[in-house]
Amino acid sequence: MQGRCMKCKEQKEMTKTEPYEMKNGRQAMKGICGDCGTKMFKIMPGKKAE
Ligand SMILES: [Zn+2]
Secondary structure (H helix, E strand, C coil): CEEEECCCCEEEEEEEEEEEECCCCCEEEEEEECCCCCEEEEECCCCCCC
């Protein structure tokens, strides 16, 4: 899975992904940038997480 890394400022492969529910109830995935090791997360569009 890919996500946007704030540090690399581009799409990076996200490792150690796990589901995460945001305070507002939205589903997201959190993980670690495979390149620099920064924590990153990706908000899942829609209701069903894949
Ligand atoms: Zn990165």
